[in-house]
Amino acid sequence: MNIMEWITVCRSDDIVESLGVGALVAGRQVAVFKVEGKFYAIDNFDPFSRANVLSRGLVGDLKGELVVASPIYKQHFSLKTGHCLEDESVSVTAYAVRVQGGLVQVALNSSVEQAA
Amino acid sequence: MSSDRKQKQKLVVVGNGMVGHRFVEQLVQADGLNQFDVVVFGEESRPAYDRVHLSSWFTGTAAEELSLVPEGFYEQAGVALILSDKVCRVDRELCEVVSESGRKVSYDKLVLATGSYPFVPPVPGHDRDGCLVYRTIDDLEAIAETARTAKVGAVVGGGLLGLEAAKALKDLGLETHVVEFAPRLMAVQVDEGGGQMLRRKIENLGVTIHTSKNTQLITDGEGAVHQMQFAGGDVLNTDLVLFSAGIRPRDELARDCGLELGERGGIVINDHCLTSDNTIYAIGECALWGGKIFGLVAPGYQMGQAAVDHLLGEQGAGFTGADMSTKLKLMGVDVASVGDAQGRTPGALSYHFIDEEKEVYKSLVVSKNKKKVLGAVLVGDAEEYGSLLQIVLNDIKPPASPAELILPQASGNVPKGLGVAALPETAQICSCFNVSKGELSSAVAGGCQDMASLKEATSVATGCGGCAAMVKQVLDHELEQLGVEVKRDICEHFSYSRQELYSLVRVGEIKSFNDMLEQYGTGKGCDICKPTIGSILASCWNEYVLKNEHAALQDTNDYFLANMQKDGTYSVVPRVPGGEITPEKLIVIGEVARDYNLYTKITGGQRIDLFGVQVHQLPEVWKRLVDAGFETGHAYGKSLRTVKSCVGQTWCRYGVLDSAGMAIRLEERYRGLRSPHKLKMAVSGCTRECAEAQSKDVGVIATEKGWNLYVCGNGGMKPRHADLFATELNDEQLFQTIDRFLMFYLRTADRLQRTSVWLENLEGGLDYLKEVILEDSLGLGDQLEAEMAANVDSYQCEWKTTLDNPEKLKRFRHFVNSDKTDTNVVFVKERKQIRPARAEEKNDQSIIAKTA
Ligand code: SRM
Ligand SMILES: Cc1cc2nc3c(=O)[nH]c(=O)nc-3n(C[C@H](O)[C@H](O)[C@H](O)COP(=O)(O)OP(=O)(O)OC[C@H]3O[C@@H](n4cnc5c(N)ncnc54)[C@H](O)[C@@H]3O)c2cc1C
Ligand code: SF4
Numbered sequence: 001m002n003i004m005e006w007i008t009v010c011r012s013d014d015i016v017e018s019l020g021v022g023a024l025v026a027g028r029q030v031a032v033f034k035v036e037g038k039f040y041a042i043d044n045f046d047p048f049s050r051a052n053v054l055s056r057g058l059v060g061d062l063k064g065e066l067v068v069a070s071p072i073y074k075q076h077f078s079l080k081t082g083h084c085l086e087d088e089s090v091s092v093t094a095y096a097v098r099v100q101g102g103l104v105q106v107a108l109n110s111s112v113e114q115a116a
Numbered sequence: 117m118s119s120d121r122k123q124k125q126k127l128v129v130v131g132n133g134m135v136g137h138r139f140v141e142q143l144v145q146a147d148g149l150n151q152f153d154v155v156v157f158g159e160e161s162r163p164a165y166d167r168v169h170l171s172s173w174f175t176g177t178a179a180e181e182l183s184l185v186p187e188g189f190y191e192q193a194g195v196a197l198i199l200s201d202k203v204c205r206v207d208r209e210l211c212e213v214v215s216e217s218g219r220k221v222s223y224d225k226l227v228l229a230t231g232s233y234p235f236v237p238p239v240p241g242h243d244r245d246g247c248l249v250y251r252t253i254d255d256l257e258a259i260a261e262t263a264r265t266a267k268v269g270a271v272v273g274g275g276l277l278g279l280e281a282a283k284a285l286k287d288l289g290l291e292t293h294v295v296e297f298a299p300r301l302m303a304v305q306v307d308e309g310g311g312q313m314l315r316r317k318i319e320n321l322g323v324t325i326h327t328s329k330n331t332q333l334i335t336d337g338e339g340a341v342h343q344m345q346f347a348g349g350d351v352l353n354t355d356l357v358l359f360s361a362g363i364r365p366r367d368e369l370a371r372d373c374g375l376e377l378g379e380r381g382g383i384v385i386n387d388h389c390l391t392s393d394n395t396i397y398a399i400g401e402c403a404l405w406g407g408k409i410f411g412l413v414a415p416g417y418q419m420g421q422a423a424v425d426h427l428l429g430e431q432g433a434g435f436t437g438a439d440m441s442t443k444l445k446l447m448g449v450d451v452a453s454v455g456d457a458q459g460r461t462p463g464a465l466s467y468h469f470i471d472e473e474k475e476v477y478k479s480l481v482v483s484k485n486k487k488k489v490l491g492a493v494l495v496g497d498a499e500e501y502g503s504l505l506q507i508v509l510n511d512i513k514p515p516a517s518p519a520e521l522i523l524p525q526a527s528g529n530v531p532k533g534l535g536v537a538a539l540p541e542t543a544q545i546c547s548c549f550n551v552s553k554g555e556l557s558s559a560v561a562g563g564c565q566d567m568a569s570l571k572e573a574t575s576v577a578t579g580c581g582g583c584a585a586m587v588k589q590v591l592d593h594e595l596e597q598l599g600v601e602v603k604r605d606i607c608e609h610f611s612y613s614r615q616e617l618y619s620l621v622r623v624g625e626i627k628s629f630n631d632m633l634e635q636y637g638t639g640k641g642c643d644i645c646k647p648t649i650g651s652i653l654a655s656c657w658n659e660y661v662l663k664n665e666h667a668a669l670q671d672t673n674d675y676f677l678a679n680m681q682k683d684g685t686y687s688v689v690p691r692v693p694g695g696e697i698t699p700e701k702l703i704v705i706g707e708v709a710r711d712y713n714l715y716t717k718i719t720g721g722q723r724i725d726l727f728g729v730q731v732h733q734l735p736e737v738w739k740r741l742v743d744a745g746f747e748t749g750h751a752y753g754k755s756l757r758t759v760k761s762c763v764g765q766t767w768c769r770y771g772v773l774d775s776a777g778m779a780i781r782l783e784e785r786y787r788g789l790r791s792p793h794k795l796k797m798a799v800s801g802c803t804r805e806c807a808e809a810q811s812k813d814v815g816v817i818a819t820e821k822g823w824n825l826y827v828c829g830n831g832g833m834k835p836r837h838a839d840l841f842a843t844e845l846n847d848e849q850l851f852q853t854i855d856r857f858l859m860f861y862l863r864t865a866d867r868l869q870r871t872s873v874w875l876e877n878l879e880g881g882l883d884y885l886k887e888v889i890l891e892d893s894l895g896l897g898d899q900l901e902a903e904m905a906a907n908v909d910s911y912q913c914e915w916k917t918t919l920d921n922p923e924k925l926k927r928f929r930h931f932v933n934s935d936k937t938d939t940n941v942v943f944v945k946e947r948k949q950i951r952p953a954r955a956e957e958k959n960d961q962s963i964i965a966k967t968a
């Protein structure tokens with residue numbers, strides 16, 4: 001049993017609707033997105049280009065799945081699970097996010113997979 | 117050597133014109149080279165070229181572009197091609213041909229493809245200097261040379277070729293006359309009414325037409341080089357006389373060696389294209405079949421195929437005659453003639469339609485019992501050519517009142533013609549390449565789902581082009597049949613094509629993506645529809661791209677107003693209009709690059725790219741550039757990139773206009789314009805073309821008489837030579853034409869479709885585009901210009917606006933919660949500058965020269 005450790009990243013209005021930001025969370029690069037007022041966090045590292053760029057991708061949905069498109073080679077990653085839609089064998093880590101008192105917080109030690 | 121190997125036969129082809137060359141291609145395709153060693157003789161100095169489009173030479177098409185022979189074709193096929201050597205004798209006893217240079221080549225089979233020559237009436241004086249004909253590229257050179265010192269030109273002959281020749285003289289800037297013996301123009305192809313309408317239209321273009329004129333003497337002129345004297349006493353003074361009074365088969369070789377000829381010439385052939393000697397074939401315009409010479413290229417190609425089939429012992433259809441229907445554009449006037457255009461069939465009935473206002477003439481000929489359409493003439497509007505031709509060729513029954521087939525469609529009426537669905541599979545759609553409806557259907561079923569791929573797979577519509585509209589109809593019909601809903605939806609969120617989205621935005625005055633989504637889309641959008649609609653919104657309203665409701669639509673590059681590189685850093689490209697830059701500005705670029713340790717490179721677009729800028733550095737770097745007077749170069753945008761220039765008249769000894777100045781004006785006019793794909797332009801100061809304008813979306817070349825405008829060129833993955841679009845424009849006309857051209861492209865192109873691909877897929881092609889832009893056939897001109905003016909007026913440098921906007925600058929950091937930078941960005945030195953470290957270099961920390 002893990003105890004969630006919530007780390008504050010920024011204020012909820014520091015992120016513009018339908019965009020992402022990069023955050024340094026206990027030494028780890030995380031991409032945090034705001035879509036229709038809800039927040040999502042996955043790794044900022046794009047396994048295809050091996051660059052820290054996912055926070056700068058375009059957000060949208062494909063067949064109902066919320067995704068970000070990598071700005072370099074355009075693969076899509078699920079914002080909820082981190083899975084890559086184009087290649088089943090690839091995924092990035094997705095993290096739990098919450099908003100407390102107007103602050104966006106990410107729990108690193110509990111990826112969404114484990115939490116689920 | 118090895119005696120059991122079957123000896124190949126020797127095949128000699130005389131003539132390397134359109135048909136002779138096609139014959140060799142057909143032979144190669146049928147694996148005929150396994151059975152024959154082939155030698156081809158050509159009298160002209162060039163390998164086969166496209167005579168059908170000969171006239172385009174006068175409007176800028178180079179001789180090489182007219183070539184029909186792909187580079188290395190004969191060498192690769194192992195066929196000997198001997199040019200500039202005329203065959204002067206055929207020895208049928210020895211089975212040998214002898215050439216002018218003395219070559220002797222023996223043959224087992226001989227193919228005569230010697231074509232025809234222009235008939236010059238034996239009028240006294242016909243051989244004076246400056247009396248010319250129109251058949252070969254050499255003829256064109258002679259015409260252009262004579263025209264240089266001429267003011268007036270007269271064409272003898274008002275037939276199809278005569279009118280083409282007249283167009284050429286007009287393009288050369290001569291006062292042009294057409295002298296015709298018969299009482300009307302194009303007497304062979306069109307009826308009386310059609311001839312009258314044609315005359316009227318051509319006279320409106322400033323060509324003087326003289327009909328019923330019989331030239332009796334050509335002698336010294338008064339105030340001009342020649343004087344043509346006509347029966348009845350009239351005269352015409354002219355500097356150049358161009359004979360275009362019909363063609364005669366080149367049957368001299370056949371005559372000398374005793375082959376059977378027609379009464380009025382032509383080498384008699386049977387259905388296999390065999391002459392009276394069964395080792396000798398004749399094909400193309402030198403051959404006489406069923407008492408007829410076929411003066412068009414498609415029947416010649418069919419003869420070639422028949423000869424190949426027979427030579428290889430294959431069962432083919434043979435040559436069974438050909439339809440002489442034609443559709444042409446003569447001096448911009450559509451003219452078509454189908455079947456029995458003159459109504460010569462006994463008992464035939466005809467219908468005529470004349471619209472004096474629009475200058476359209478149409479006639480339809482049907483059989484006595486009205487069960488069969490026999491022919492038609494269309495002048496001024498030949499849209500129904502394809503369907504009428506098919507109706508005639510396939511004996512399709514006309515409606516009860518046949519006149520409906522040519523009457524203009526009242527709005528709300530059912531579409532006329534009988535539609536491609538009614539055609540049998542065997543219906544020949546393209547006569548140049550003998551492509552049937554059935555072949556098109558299977559190509560479509562096999563995956564060719566647009567015009568470009570159909571053309572590539574079947575060659576359809578790549579000859580005279582007359583069949584293009586029909587092919588498009590078959591394509592759409594077949595796609596529908598296949599249940600491929602002709603789907604042009606850009607993505608799952610919008611079931612609309614880019615064109616449709618564009619007009620929804622324009623017409624509905626929609627200003628944001630969310631409004632579009634609400635009214636016309638589903639879901640939340642994606643990385644296809646967001647940037648597409650973002651770009652359309654920008655094309656239409658030109659608002660600041662990082663404005664809140666637009667920001668999330670932008671690709672990373674557009675959002676950060678810079679180009680992301682493989683390691684997540686950016687490149688920065690300031691605009692350098694026309695490639696002209698002051699030393700002070702060069703120094704600023706140098707200083708910025710030095711201070712931020714950036715990799716510097718001169719781009720292929722005449723400007724300077726600074727690589728390795730990290731996201732947080734972008735605003736600082738741009739602050740310095742903007743302060744020094746630079747603007748964004750939009751290297752990231754689907755928008756105008758660069759307008760390349762040469763130094764032009766100002767410095768260059770050959771320049772005739774200020775190309776650099778014009779390039780700067782163009783770049784300043786169109787900078788920032790968001791479009792379906794990137795746009796590139798160039799301006800050259802003379803025809804030496806140092807700015808490579810003919811490889812650009814918009815290319816401008818200076819001439820002594822003004823600017824020549826080229827459009828739809830492309831470098832890149834599939835290079836395309838630009839097409840000459842308009843000539844001798846002054847500055848204002850140039851801007852006006854480009855304004856319209858660009859806005860029309862913005863309106864109608866697909867997502868990520870460069871102008872080159874757009875034009876290739878545009879129904880009606882270049883001619884249609886010219887009509888819309890130059891003749892304003894859709895009446896859109898003013899609107900397109902106004903739309904462009906709005907864009908020009910609302911231009912802003914996005915970087916300048918962004919620097920003034922602290923809210924926007926917030927996202928320009930790598931971490932929202934820390935000033936640290938990305939430790940994964942690592943550079944090493946190479947050739948005295950930085951470059952991104954490779955993975956193995958990153959692991960080997962010792963060799964890394966990290967930048968601060
Ligand atoms: C920097 C430059 C190469 C250089 O070092 O010289 C360059 C760099 C890129 N080109 Fe280019 N092209 C550059 C001149 C050209 C040229 C030459 C020219 O413009 O005269 C061409 C051929 C001409 C043409 O476009 O017709 C060219 C044809 C392409 C193409 C193929 C386009 C096509 O229609 O086939 C692409 C891919 C695309 O756009 O889809 C491309 C795409 C790219 C991209 C954007 C690829 C990418 O997505 O990362 C490169 C990034 C630019 C950057 O990071 O700044 N680049 N590219 C040149 C920038 C010119 C400038 O000042 O803006
Ligand atoms: C301006 C113009 C416009 C035209 N427009 C159209 C059109 O729109 N549609 C259409 O269907 N047709 C058109 N035509 C007609 C078309 O070009 C001809 O039907 C076609 O070229 C005939 O091909 P061919 O090979 O029989 O003859 P050619 O193309 O004339 O080729 C014959 C070749 O044989 C060479 N030759 C002759 N004798 C010898 C010898 N003894 N030894 C060696 N070589 C020899 C000649 O020099 C020539 O190069 C047009 C023609 C012209 C001139
Ligand atoms: S295109 Fe002509 S004017 Fe321009 S640099 Fe070249 S030669 Fe000189």
Ligand code: FES
Nearest residue numbers: 546548579580581
């Ligand atoms: S009919 Fe000439 S290209 Fe098809």
